Amino acid sequence: MKNEDGSSRKLSPPKEESHDPQESFLQKWKKIFLASCLFALLLDPLFLYVPMLKDDVKCLQSDRNLKIAALLLRSFTDLFYIFDIIFQIYRSDYFAGLMNEYRRRQYFNYSKIKFCCEHVVPTIAKTIWGSYHILIDILAILPLPQVAILIFFSEMRDLRSLNTIRMVIMNLFVLLQYVPRILRIYLSCKELKRTPKKETGETAKWVKGVLNFFMYIIASHIFGAIWYFLAIQKMATCWQDACRKANGCNTSNFGCHDHHTFRNITFLNDLCPISLVNTTLFDFGIYITILQSGIPGSTNYFEKFSKCFWWGLQNLSSFGSNLAPSINGWETLFAACTSIIGLLLFLYLIGNLQAYMQFDTTRIEAHRHKMKVKRKLKEKGQEIEPWLLGIPERLNKDIKLQIMDKVRQELEEDRDADLDFILSTFPSELRNQIKSYMPITRLKQVPIFQDMDESVLKAICQYLKPKKYTKNDIITKEGEPLKMMLYIVDGFVNIEERDGSNNLQRGAGEVYGEELLSWPLSNSFPVVLPSATLSATAVGDVVALALTYSNLKNVVFEFGRQYFFGMITCQKFSAKVVEKATNTYDVSKIIRKGISTSVYKGVLPDKTVVEVKTYRVNCSYDDYPYLVKLVAVASRTNHINLVRLLGCCLEKKTIALVSEHIPNGTLFEHIHGKEGKVSSPLSLELRMKIASETAGALAYLRSLTTTPILPSFVSTSSILLDDNCTAKLCRFGLRFVPNNSNNSRFSLLSIRRGCFDPESKTLIEKLDVYGIGVVLAELLTGPNAISSIGKRDLEKLKILFLFLVEEDRLNEILDGKIIVKEGDFETAKKVAHLATRCLRYEEEEMPSMKEVVAELEGILRNLRAEQGGEASFS
Numbered sequence: 001m002k003n004e005d006g007s008s009r010k011l012s013p014p015k016e017e018s019h020d021p022q023e024s025f026l027q028k029w030k031k032i033f034l035a036s037c038l039f040a041l042l043l044d045p046l047f048l049y050v051p052m053l054k055d056d057v058k059c060l061q062s063d064r065n066l067k068i069a070a071l072l073l074r075s076f077t078d079l080f081y082i083f084d085i086i087f088q089i090y091r092s093d094y095f096a097g098l099m100n101e102y103r104r105r106q107y108f109n110y111s112k113i114k115f116c117c118e119h120v121v122p123t124i125a126k127t128i129w130g131s132y133h134i135l136i137d138i139l140a141i142l143p144l145p146q147v148a149i150l151i152f153f154s155e156m157r158d159l160r161s162l163n164t165i166r167m168v169i170m171n172l173f174v175l176l177q178y179v180p181r182i183l184r185i186y187l188s189c190k191e192l193k194r195t196p197k198k199e200t201g202e203t204a205k206w207v208k209g210v211l212n213f214f215m216y217i218i219a220s221h222i223f224g225a226i227w228y229f230l231a232i233q234k235m236a237t238c239w240q241d242a243c244r245k246a247n248g249c250n251t252s253n254f255g256c257h258d259h260h261t262f263r264n265i266t267f268l269n270d271l272c273p274i275s276l277v278n279t280t281l282f283d284f285g286i287y288i289t290i291l292q293s294g295i296p297g298s299t300n301y302f303e304k305f306s307k308c309f310w311w312g313l314q315n316l317s318s319f320g321s322n323l324a325p326s327i328n329g330w331e332t333l334f335a336a337c338t339s340i341i342g343l344l345l346f347l348y349l350i351g352n353l354q355a356y357m358q359f360d361t362t363r364i365e366a367h368r369h370k371m372k373v374k375r376k377l378k379e380k381g382q383e384i385e386p387w388l389l390g391i392p393e394r395l396n397k398d399i400k401l402q403i404m405d406k407v408r409q410e411l412e413e414d415r416d417a418d419l420d421f422i423l424s425t426f427p428s429e430l431r432n433q434i435k436s437y438m439p440i441t442r443l444k445q446v447p448i449f450q451d452m453d454e455s456v457l458k459a460i461c462q463y464l465k466p467k468k469y470t471k472n473d474i475i476t477k478e479g480e481p482l483k484m485m486l487y488i489v490d491g492f493v494n495i496e497e498r499d500g501s502n503n504l505q506r507g508a509g510e511v512y513g514e515e516l517l518s519w520p521l522s523n524s525f526p527v528v529l530p531s532a533t534l535s536a537t538a539v540g541d542v543v544a545l546a547l548t549y550s551n552l553k554n555v556v557f558e559f560g561r562q563y564f565f566g567m568i569t570c571q572k573f574s575a576k577v578v579e580k581a582t583n584t585y586d587v588s589k590i591i592r593k594g595i596s597t598s599v600y601k602g603v604l605p606d607k608t609v610v611e612v613k614t615y616r617v618n619c620s621y622d623d624y625p626y627l628v629k630l631v632a633v634a635s636r637t638n639h640i641n642l643v644r645l646l647g648c649c650l651e652k653k654t655i656a657l658v659s660e661h662i663p664n665g666t667l668f669e670h671i672h673g674k675e676g677k678v679s680s681p682l683s684l685e686l687r688m689k690i691a692s693e694t695a696g697a698l699a700y701l702r703s704l705t706t707t708p709i710l711p712s713f714v715s716t717s718s719i720l721l722d723d724n725c726t727a728k729l730c731r732f733g734l735r736f737v738p739n740n741s742n743n744s745r746f747s748l749l750s751i752r753r754g755c756f757d758p759e760s761k762t763l764i765e766k767l768d769v770y771g772i773g774v775v776l777a778e779l780l781t782g783p784n785a786i787s788s789i790g791k792r793d794l795e796k797l798k799i800l801f802l803f804l805v806e807e808d809r810l811n812e813i814l815d816g817k818i819i820v821k822e823g824d825f826e827t828a829k830k831v832a833h834l835a836t837r838c839l840r841y842e843e844e845e846m847p848s849m850k851e852v853v854a855e856l857e858g859i860l861r862n863l864r865a866e867q868g869g870e871a872s873f874s
Contacts, residue, residue: 026087033084034188040077040140041181041218045225046070047146048174049304053232053296054256058268060236061256063299071146078141085137133187139180144173167233168330174229178222212349219316219345223338224308230334231287232296235272238282242271285326286335316342373411380407399430446487446511452566456559463551469538476513476536481529484548485513491542495534505539512536516549520556521567521633564628570635571647575654577605582612592666592717601661610646611662613730615655627655637704641697643720643730662728668716671778684818684827685863686725687779691831692856693727694719694775698768699849714771716778766846773838777801780828780835781813798839805832823866830859 050067053060189211236254243249246267272282274291284291290311295304315323320339325331364371381404406422424431443449443457467486469475476482478497486493493512496503506512519530529549556563565572573581581602582589591611592599602612631648634657638644647658665674667690670682682690698714720728777797804813810832811825819825834855840846847855 224312
């Protein structure tokens with residue numbers, strides 16, 4: 001096979017090419033030589049800037065410094081052409097044969113001089129003549145610009161030698177130099193294109209882009225230099241014409257070394273005007289701007305090069321549309337060449353882009369079927385992921401390979417690869433293994449399932465079914481029954497309210513319809529489905545795992561205790577941790593004590609001070625799920641006026657709730673004192689603030705849609721105060737509504753006397769309203785109105801309070817310390833009347849908790865408006 005230089009050479013395999021030092025050096029040299037050719041092409045126009053025109057004294061001269069620099073740089077770049085010629089001769093077949101002949105002749109002591117004359121010189125001549133690359137290199141290093149500038153231009157200073165033929169020859173010498181140089185660059189680029197893709201494949205795209213851009217740069221530089229060179233010739237032509245018209249004008253003394261010779265500058269300025277253009281005297285055409293700038297006589301090279309470069313770039317980019325040449329034919333030809341070259345460069349750039357696009361299209365068409373199968377395999381692979389999630393990695397890969405092989409077979413035969421059919425072809429043992437493993441790992445990533453028992457998750461996994469939606473499919477509508485929960489495997493679901501607000505998206509790894517999981521905590525379970533609070537629509541194609549409400553009921557009925565235990569959001573403590581926190585239930589740690597409960601001050605392992613409330617109850621097997629359910633609901637409550645539940649212990653022999661520690665005591669202690677100590681008097685405004693906050697907490701508990709909690713009886717002993725006297729309601733959450741209740745409307749795990757009406761001994765539905773009425777009565781009456789905190793005292797307080805209020809004798813039981821100014825008594829009367837309505841026997845006559853909150857907030861606002869201050873201790 002022949003090389004690009006015309007020589008025959010056996011090519012080595014592509015894989016071994018990079019290991020051949022000679023070949024590796026050759027590839028590097030080709031790149032270095034190409035760079036030197038481009039650099040030489042940038043240097044050649046420097047010779048066109050050597051001529052200078054001194055318009056102030058009307059003379060021509062050469063820039064000596066630029067001439068020397070151009071010659072040195074030109075000589076340096078010519079060395080690369082010479083080295084390339086030597087490399088080509090050395091690598092030719094002729095030279096290889098010559099070396100063999102030389103070795104053979106040396107054996108017979110053949111004369112070296114004779115060998116050179118007979119063989120070396122003819123071999124080199126044959127190599128040069130047989131390789132057009134070498135011939136082009138030789139033409140490229142011919143000193144044509146030096147001849148044109150150093151010889152012809154020197155003669156231009158004598159205007160008598162300035163004629164059309166001489167100028168054409170000089171300009172041809174200048175322009176012909178670029179032909180072999182540009183041709184050599186083109187051939188070098190072709191050689192690099194044929195370089196193995198391993199070396200240039202990665203850079204081919206950006207190299208093409210850089211070369212296309214660099215061609216504009218070089219062309220702009222060259223055309224700008226030619227424009228400068230022709231402008232000087234144009235001015236010299238004008239001077240010659242002016243001298244012909246004037247008598248006594250000497251056309252042989254326009255060299256700047258002859259500036260002392262008499263020259264009629266005024267006459268030349270009048271016939272060759274450049275400041276005020278007069279085309280009737282002489283039309284400078286496209287060269288007027290460079291002549292007006294004074295750059296031809298300047299040695300500021302940056303200004304000179306940049307001005308000419310900008311002219312070339314501007315006119316090549318606009319295809320010479322702004323050029324307005326004179327009637328001179330050569331000038332018009334130069335303008336036309338500028339337009340044509342600019343158009344060709346643009347077409348070359350567009351052509352390369354089209355060629356690349358055509359190549360890319362052809363490649364895609366050639367692999368259309370392969371890409372189609374690959375795309376379908378990718379889509380099916382995404383659909384397979386939900387089935388394989390959670391399977392061990394080794395088993396996952398084996399199963400996926402088996403599935404994908406069957407999918408590939410179906411697709412190659414242009415059949416739709418149905419996953420259900422493909423999975424059904426696997427052995428039953430493997431199929432069951434996939435179904436048992438696939439969703440568990442995903443479900444454990446969902447926060448609501450993170451604490452769920454493994455058996456519950458496995459039961460849920462058995463019910464999960466893949467479900468697909470296409471773009472704009474409606475999943476649920478706001479207000480309609482929520483029938484399923486979705487775990488999104490792929491795609492996005494758009495969630496928004498009916499009016500378009502609260503618009504958000506959920507994607508892979510997220511859950512929609514998690515409200516369904518809280519449904520078993522509500523009183524409506526399992527009869528009434530929860531309503532969807534937001535609408536959901538598929539943004540694009542969506543793949544999800546669905547759990548329906550009927551399947552959720554089956555899970556709850558089968559794993560009630562484990563399910564509710566997993567729904568508890570607070571921390572779960574062991575009996576040992578609770579015992580250690582209370583110092584083995586040390587009596588000295590007791591803060592409060594009830595009939596069936598004890599509250600201890602405890603310290604957790606992380607040094608957090610807490611209150612531990614233990615229950616002395618025997619929880620039966622049937623009641624235990626309800627207890628767990630109750631704690632799950634309590635753990636989900638979040639209100640500023642509720643004591644925050646931090647954790648729980650729900651072991652069979654130890655039932656305890658761990659909550660935040662409120663250090664400021666109960667409201668009862670602030671009103672009546674503690675262990676003989678004097679009570680801290682509370683202002684009327686502060687008492688109303690505490691009552692309003694307590695009522696707000698009770699209203700919040702009633703407003704929860706999923707809670708089965710109906711708060712226990714509220715008293716001043718169950719209201720704690722923090723350091724800011726903010727009310728914190730405790731002792732809630734141990735009363736719930738069982739669904740199988742027949743004889744009574746309520747069932748209690750902990751029976752306390754406060755849960756009954758003290759007089760009727762019956763339980764009423766609005767017990768929380770009744771309790772707030774008792775709290776209001778205690779807040780209005782003085783500490784001496786009752787002697788202690790027993791059952792009789794509450795009955796006495798209620799009977800006495802109702803009687804005195806109806807008889808308008810409230811002042812007899814009213815705490816005088818809270819009446820400090822005019823108007824306080826009227827406020828107390830309003831509160832007293834609200835309390836009497838809350839203490840009615842007939843439930844229909846009792847206000848709702850929302851009404852109680854509204855009235856207390858109104859009373860508190862009026863008090864603050866009258867007093868203009870914050871509640872505080874009196």
